[in-house]
Amino acid sequence: MKDRNRILLIVFGCGASSMAIEMTASRMISNVYSGVNVVWAAIIGSILIYLAVGNWLGSRYMAKHSTLPNLARLVLLAGVLTCLIPVIARPLLGLAAVKIPQVNIPVVSVIFIGVLLTLSLPMILLGMITPAALTLIRIAEPQKEGAGILLAASTTGSFLGTLLPIFFLIPQFGSTRTFLIIGSFLILLSVVGLSTKKQLGTHLLLLLLALLLLIFFPAKPLNSNQDLLSVESTYQLVRVQQENGFTILCLNEGQGIQSIYHPEIxxxxxxxxxxxxxxxxxxxxxxxxxxxxxxxxxxxxxxxxxxxxxxxxxxxxxxxxxxxxxxxxxxxxxxxxxxxxxxxxxxxxxxxxxxxxxxxxxxxxxxxxxxxxxxxxxxxxxxxxxxxxxxxxxxxxxxxxxxxxxxxxxxxxxxxxxxxxxxxxxxxxxxxxxxxxxxxxxxxxxxxxxxxxxxxxxxxxxxxxxxxxxxxxxxxxxxxxxxxxxxxxxxxxxxxxxxxxxxxxxxxxx
Known part of the structure; x- marks a missing residue:
């Protein structure tokens, strides 16, 4: 595969992954903090800042490391860090779910900021990809204009990354495993940028570790041991619990009861x-x-x-x-x-x-x-x-x-x-x-x-x-x-x- 095509594929995949992370993070956070506009604004705003920082760093990085394998390393690191998002964020969100009913606003606010920060490194790295790729294109083919096609590839990928989590990945696998799938995809995508077989071993080892995490990392929501049903739908986390003979329907990680049933009451x-x-x-x-x-x-x-x-x-x-x-x-x-x-x-x-x-x-x-x-x-x-x-x-x-x-x-x-x-x-x-x-x-x-x-x-x-x-x-x-x-x-x-x-x-x- 020509370097130009490999670069376009990487840009497309990273564009899809960045939006997929944003949509999945929104679902994961809204399960606890609700999906109201202020939460969405905080998530989108922070991610835009991370991407802006990445855009600034991308061209500077490639000015000193202008090779395709170095671009692949950015993708690899982004994939590894994406896999770590649920590992870090889920315990924090579990604590927030406990503190919200206690009206402990300082703790809840600090946790919210902490969860947003877990997105920072992978999103900064993904923000670096397009300007870094543009630098490579200009070095490899200075006579051709590459900005338009790179932006088109990134935007098309972002469109796909917006739809896939909401309509397939989250309802099918849940938000935790969706993060692990996105991370595994990025690690696999990084292989496209390798120039020698010697470099392949490290990438495949990390991919194997990501897949093991995907298989064995607990995907059930926190505090869900008593759940008869726990599934993430297109709209929310749906939980059915059994407690003292009562069947209870709860949505997301909140403490409210949407429906209740007891055969004798x-x-x-x-x-x-x-x-x-x-x-x-x-x-x-x-x-x-x-x-x-x-x-x-x-x-x-x-x-x-x-x-x-x-x-x-x-x-x-x-x-x-x-x-x-x-x-x-x-x-x-x-x-x-x-x-x-x-x-x-x-x-x-x-x-x-x-x-x-x-x-x-x-x-x-x-x-x-x-x-x-x-x-x-x-x-x-x-x-x-x-x-x-x-x-x-x-x-x-x-x-x-x-x-x-x-x-x-x-x-x-x-x-x-x-x-x-x-x-x-x-x-x-x-x-x-x-x-x-x-x-x-x-x-x-x-x-x-x-x-x-x-x-x-x-x-x-x-x-x-x-x-x-x-x-x-x-x-x-x-x-x-x-x-x-x-x-x-x-x-x-x-x-x-x-x-x-x-x-x-x-x-x-x-």
Whole structure:
């Protein structure tokens, strides 16, 4: 192979590897720190700095070491250091996962910086490749212009490196082994730049060590010994755990519980049961209201759906869950009410918009950690929900609020109130969960109180319903609508509001 072609192949492979490392690092870090914009900005910004340093060093290095084997050594070293990223970063992230629930911000911040620094050396080395290769091309073929084709090769490789981890490597192998695969690929790629067989031995030995690390390095997430399932999907780390007879669905390394199931326990005293309160806002009655069709956006493991069927056994449920791995886990581990259920792997907003069904209840339960997808809390979204509700239909939304001063809860409440005629809030006891109820008809707390009075003394109705209504009666409020911005598709700063909520909680933390 001609030197020019070998150089182009190296540049292409390193371009692919640099973006693959960036995408894989983003997934690895977001499993603990979430995938919000501030985290993405920190990752991308630091990597751009590393690449810039590498660009500056690359031409200077080649000015003194202008041979193809020296270029290959840069690739080899980048591959070795890439293999070490998960070895160093995983213990740090495991510590961060413990410290985040303790609101230990200094330690969490230092760990975050430390994890970003583990990316520095391999990314600096990869940043050196293109300017170093350009120097070699100009020395070998001074009469030809090589910059354009080198940049094209690097950019094309970067395009491939953006897609491969997200759509294949991470879902298939997980982020840890994806790093090891990228590192092994770089070590193998370095062989292209060798000029003698004598140099081959060291490269192949390091490749063998990388492959052994790939085979034997533990790929399971930290603290996952009790997991029934642990898999990295296109979107997140999906974990199903067994604890004291409870089956629990957790996403990423966080401490939150997305879904819960126990074969002998009905009431989990969380936000899921409050779907049962929704039908009782319309009017006072001494018999169960009719509930025909329900949509659940952010279905997860289907806890709310199971609770609903216990009281309304004839109901039809359309579930929307964007993550196919979560859907598979729900079917495998959470005893779904399959006869009542149509479960789609789809974005909740898109699925609801495409549905032709009129719903008596629309539940939105897409909150993860402190954040909610922006497209599920804007005026435009609430108008879609409003148009899909029946005459007596109610929307309820599970929202995370970590303090009495909760800007995100206020913004969502204010935005919902701009679309619906009536809105109510309920804080779930002993939790950071708020439930927002919204409807297109006038209602009051007194209607819920009267319905509870009618049902609480009767033996005909499940205790699950009566306990749920009791919680609503004791905590339901019709709040004053705070002034401030309305969330729209064009302007929905939900991450900033969520961060402000978190900072308020930190300031009040003892």
């Amino acid at each position: 009905e009431n989990y005293y969380g936000p899921w049961e409050q779907i049962l309160t929704a039908p009782f806002f319309f009017s006072v009655s001494d018999s169960l209201p009719e509930v025909k069709n329900v949509a659940i956006l952010g279905f997860a493991g289907g806890t709310a759906a199971r609770q609903l069927v216990k009281v309304f056994p004839e109901v039809g449920i359309d579930g929307f869950e964007i993550d196919g791995e979560v859907v598979d886990a729900a079917h495998r581990f959470f005893d779904l009410p399959e006869e009542n259920l149509t479960l789609q792997t789809n974005d909740g907003r898109i699925g609801l918009l495409q549905s032709n069904t009129e719903y008596d209840i629309v539940m939105v339960d897409a909150f993860n950690a402190h954040y909610i997808p922006a497209n599920l809390c804007t005026q435009e979204f609430f108008r879609i929900v409003s148009s899909k509700l029946s005459q007596r239909g109610v929307m309820l939304m599970n929202i995370g609020g970590t303090s009495e001063n909760h800007p995100l809860v206020d913004a969502i409440l204010r935005t919902a109130a701009s679309v619906f005629e009536s809105v109510f809030t309920l804080q779930i006891p002993d939790s950071y969960n708020y439930v927002l109820y919204a409807m297109n008809f006038p209602s009051s707390v007194e209607i819920i109180e009267q319905n509870y009075a009618n049902f609480s003394q009767s033996e005909r109705y499940p205790s699950l319903l009566k306990e749920t209504l009791s919680i609503a009666v004791n905590g339901l409020t019709k709040p004053e609508i705070p002034s401030g911005i309305l969330l729209t598709d064009d302007h929905a700063p939900v991450e900033r509001l969520a961060d402000l909520t978190l900072f308020n909680a930190i300031r009040s933390y003892p």
